[in-house]
Amino acid sequence: MRLIKAYIRYRKMEEVYHALEKNGFHSMTMMECEGTGQYADQEHEHISSKYPFAEAYRVVKLEILVEKERVPELVGLIRKNARTGYRGDGMVIVSPVEEVYKVRTDENGISAI
Numbered sequence: 001m002r003l004i005k006a007y008i009r010y011r012k013m014e015e016v017y018h019a020l021e022k023n024g025f026h027s028m029t030m031m032e033c034e035g036t037g038q039y040a041d042q043e044h045e046h047i048s049s050k051y052p053f054a055e056a057y058r059v060v061k062l063e064i065l066v067e068k069e070r071v072p073e074l075v076g077l078i079r080k081n082a083r084t085g086y087r088g089d090g091m092v093i094v095s096p097v098e099e100v101y102k103v104r105t106d107e108n109g110i111s112a113i
Helices: 010-022 068-082
Strands: 002-009 029-035 057-066 090-096
Touching (some): 002 068, 010 029, 010 057, 010 068, 057 068, 068 090
Antiparallel strands (some): 002 057, 002 090, 029 057
16 A cells, blocks of 8 residues: 655645546545745745745645555546646655554455545
8 A cells, every 4th residue: 555645736626636536536635734845836826824934835735545556547647637837736755554444443454445
C-alpha cells in the first residue's frame, strides 16, 4: 500500500475530485491548508488572509491510501487535473504504508480502506 499526499491549488480541487471519483478513487481526506513556496498565478484569490506576512497561499492537501499497483494511475489523474501551467501547481508525495487498521471492525490491510 501507498499513501499519496497531494498539495494542489484550492481552485482545482473540484476538478481533481471528480476525476478521481470517476476512476474509482472514492476514499480520500481533503484539508484546506496554507503554505509558502514558489507560487505564480494571475489570479489573487489564493492569497492567505491569515498569514499575509509570509506571502502564504491557500492549497488543498489530499491524502489517499491506494494499492501499490494503482499509484501511477492516481498520480497521473492528480497531475493532469490539477495543472494550470503556472509555477506552484503543487506536488504529489508517495510514501510506503506498513499497515492499516479499521477502527470500527477487525479489518486490516488493503481491505480496511
